[in-house]
Amino acid sequence: MMKYLKNVVTLQYEKTKCKGCKKCLDVCPSRVFGFIDKKAYIIDRNLCIECGACEKNCPHGALKVDSGVGCAAAQIYSLITGKEPTCGCDGEESSGCC
Amino acid sequence: MADCGCSSGTCCEEWVVGSVISPIGEIPKITGEWSKSDKMGQLKARILNSFRSDYKVEPGLYACGNPDNLSDVFVSANYKLSFDILRKEIGERDAWIVVLDTKGINVWCAAGKGTFGTDELISKIKELSLDRIVDSKKVIIPQLGAAGVSGHIVEKETGFKVIYGPVMAKDITTYIENGYKADEEMRSVPFSFKDRLVLIPMEVSLISEKVWLFIVGILIFFGLMPQGILFKEAFFEGGVFIVFGLLSVFSGAVLTPALLPFIPFRSFAIKGWLLGELCVVICLISIQSSLLDNYFIFLAICLFFPVVSSYLAFNFTGCSTYTSVSGVKKEMKLAIPLYIIASSLAGLCLILYKIQVWRSLL
Ligand code: SF4
Ligand code: SF4
Numbered sequence: 001m002m003k004y005l006k007n008v009v010t011l012q013y014e015k016t017k018c019k020g021c022k023k024c025l026d027v028c029p030s031r032v033f034g035f036i037d038k039k040a041y042i043i044d045r046n047l048c049i050e051c052g053a054c055e056k057n058c059p060h061g062a063l064k065v066d067s068g069v070g071c072a073a074a075q076i077y078s079l080i081t082g083k084e085p086t087c088g089c090d091g092e093e094s095s096g097c098c
Numbered sequence: 099m100a101d102c103g104c105s106s107g108t109c110c111e112e113w114v115v116g117s118v119i120s121p122i123g124e125i126p127k128i129t130g131e132w133s134k135s136d137k138m139g140q141l142k143a144r145i146l147n148s149f150r151s152d153y154k155v156e157p158g159l160y161a162c163g164n165p166d167n168l169s170d171v172f173v174s175a176n177y178k179l180s181f182d183i184l185r186k187e188i189g190e191r192d193a194w195i196v197v198l199d200t201k202g203i204n205v206w207c208a209a210g211k212g213t214f215g216t217d218e219l220i221s222k223i224k225e226l227s228l229d230r231i232v233d234s235k236k237v238i239i240p241q242l243g244a245a246g247v248s249g250h251i252v253e254k255e256t257g258f259k260v261i262y263g264p265v266m267a268k269d270i271t272t273y274i275e276n277g278y279k280a281d282e283e284m285r286s287v288p289f290s291f292k293d294r295l296v297l298i299p300m301e302v303s304l305i306s307e308k309v310w311l312f313i314v315g316i317l318i319f320f321g322l323m324p325q326g327i328l329f330k331e332a333f334f335e336g337g338v339f340i341v342f343g344l345l346s347v348f349s350g351a352v353l354t355p356a357l358l359p360f361i362p363f364r365s366f367a368i369k370g371w372l373l374g375e376l377c378v379v380i381c382l383i384s385i386q387s388s389l390l391d392n393y394f395i396f397l398a399i400c401l402f403f404p405v406v407s408s409y410l411a412f413n414f415t416g417c418s419t420y421t422s423v424s425g426v427k428k429e430m431k432l433a434i435p436l437y438i439i440a441s442s443l444a445g446l447c448l449i450l451y452k453i454q455v456w457r458s459l460l
Contacts, residue, residue: 002289002358002359002418002420003364003420004364004420004421004422004425005364005365005422005425005428005429006364008422008424008425008428009422009424009425010424023249023250026241026244026262026280026285027241027244027245027262028285029241029242029265029285029286029287029419030286030287030420031282031285031286047420048422049419049420049421049422050422050423050424051209051210051245052245053209053244053245056216056244056245056246056247056248057244057247057248057249057250059249059250066423066424067210067245067423068210068423069210069416069423071413071415071416071417071421071426072366072412072413072414072415072416072426072429072430073413073416074416075423075426075427075430076430076434079430079434
């Protein structure tokens with residue numbers, strides 16, 4: 001698996017809150033989580049793409065991440081216009097990241 | 099769309115082959131077969147931005163095969179290509195498809211925006227009285243939709259359990275055969291050479307407009323002489339620049355994405371810059387033109403074109419499947435000022451070159 005920049009990811013995991021439901025293992029598209037001793041653990045945080053799926057689906061609030069659009073076109077658009085980053089998937093702006 | 103009395107207004111689409119009776123009324127029955135226009139649509143959606151942004155299906159409920167109260171419920175976005183891929187994979191299996199209103203955007207992007215989201219799913223389940231249609235009380239959503247949907251909240255609000263299907267619809271059959279379990283591979287996002295190639299035509303089509311502007315701008319710049327606009331200068335000198343321009347587009351939007359894992363460094367901007375510089379150097383060596391002997395021109399080329407390649411490569415972060423916002427922001431902080439400095443210096447060089455030329459003529 002290809003990796004992006006090191007040590008920039010905002011993912012945070014509070015082990016004490018984890019109840020071991022394994023939801024995060026299901027939803028993570030980058031396979032960041034493993035499971036050991038009835039609890040989730042982070043295999044490699046640098047793999048995280050900050051999609052936010054784990055935070056949204058952890059029923060016990062053990063995971064936090066500043067999620068957002070990991071797309072330069074969207075971030076540059078936001079920088080220039082001061083608006084929310086949008087990647088133009090809706091055709092309004094044609095930066096076309098997706 | 100002809101008015102044929104069905105509630106969804108979609109029964110006249112080619113892929114609607116009839117209807118099935120359900121406790122909430124007639125539901126359009128669809129086929130998994132792709133017609134010629136479905137295939138054309140897929141192609142066009144991959145290449146044409148304008149086409150893709152308006153390629154939708156009506157949100158609502160659809161029936162595959164002859165589903166009943168025990169059949170699976172799959173959830174899809176209303177981007178037609180997402181929907182098409184799902185119905186193709188479901189094939190003749192008996193199942194329901196709930197199409198959310200994602201404004202014609204694919205699952206992954208819509209989940210990021212929140213239109214493929216908790217609220218939309220809850221409201222569709224309620225609106226369609228899904229509890230009267232199936233007893234199983236579960237819906238299968240694509241795993242990539244998880245970034246928008248809080249499974250436990252949907253369950254709390256509707257009683258429907260959200261389970262996550264594989265990332266790719268093509269794995270649905272195996273997923274079902276495995277007893278609704280996805281293995282590691284089905285759970286991760288692939289990003290192979292082929293996946294990247296598929297995205298390239300779109301990248302190129304998106305920038306082609308800007309390329310035309312660049313070409314016109316360059317022709318005018320080089321053609322502009324004290325006597326007016328001269329074609330000879332425009333074409334011979336401008337032509338050299340245009341070759342470099344196209345080369346940098348090729349390097350940033352085609353070569354870098356295709357060769358991504360083989361180019362050193364993790365930063366997309368650096369990858370693009372490296373390849374851009376390499377292409378420029380190769381071109382500088384192989385093009386014979388007296389124009390290139392001019393210091394200002396030489397500098398402008400070395401400064402500007404690798405930056406174009408870098409910028410286009412950086413933009414590919416949106417298409418890649420492994421970049422994070424924090425990473426992109428970090429790259430931006432460094433790259434954007436450098437882009438601006440390099441382009442301004444290149445612009446300055448061109449102006450100095452022009453002054454030099456005009457002076458020698460006047
Ligand atoms: S934010 Fe996304 S990629 Fe990162 S750990 Fe959570 S689910 Fe995985
Ligand atoms: S989703 Fe939350 S509670 Fe469940 S295993 Fe992951 S971290 Fe633990």
